[in-house]
Amino acid sequence: MSVRMPSNFGRSGAQESALDLLGHEILAEKAAALGRTGQRVEETLKKLRENSDSEQRTRLLKEAAAAVHAYFIQRELCGLRRHESVIREYDIPRAVLVRLGAS
Template sequence: MSLRPPSHLADASAAEAAFDALGHEILAEKAAALGRAGQRVEETLARLSDNADEEMRPRLLKEAATAVHAYFIQRELCGLRRHEAVIREYGIPKAVLVRLGAM
């Protein structure tokens, strides 16, 4: 004699498994997007620090501020609310943070 779980429990398990797979895929995409946003921050900050041309500086500051803002938003979507350590790690200049209204 074999036992089977009630049919309403079997359907719930399949739905939960599908939801877990979807949740896992969403988390993976959030992490990948966070990585891409962090890479863009690194690139824009490098261009800002490497460029000595005063005429280009406002445009480079704007690009860096936009990249940092997008990165902060992506971090918050991942549940990471505090940005102080990231600001130190990336060495985000105050001129960029001022454009975000952070200072």
């Protein structure tokens, strides 16, 4: 499917301006989504650290791994490909990273 600018944008300058506004809107939404997924990572890791029950721990590890995975994907969509600093900053446990396939 292709998207075409409306024909009422007569000049190319107006078209460029509209596309620029759309680009800013997309970037703002990407940043907001990155913030939301980062907050979810913080929440799930906090629950994981606070709980020592082995039955709950398995479920919490799964939730934390899903949240971290979503965060890594969102970072990559924003053009941020390296995750080492984030792993250190959030202090993501090795048990969570192993569930993501890290060795």
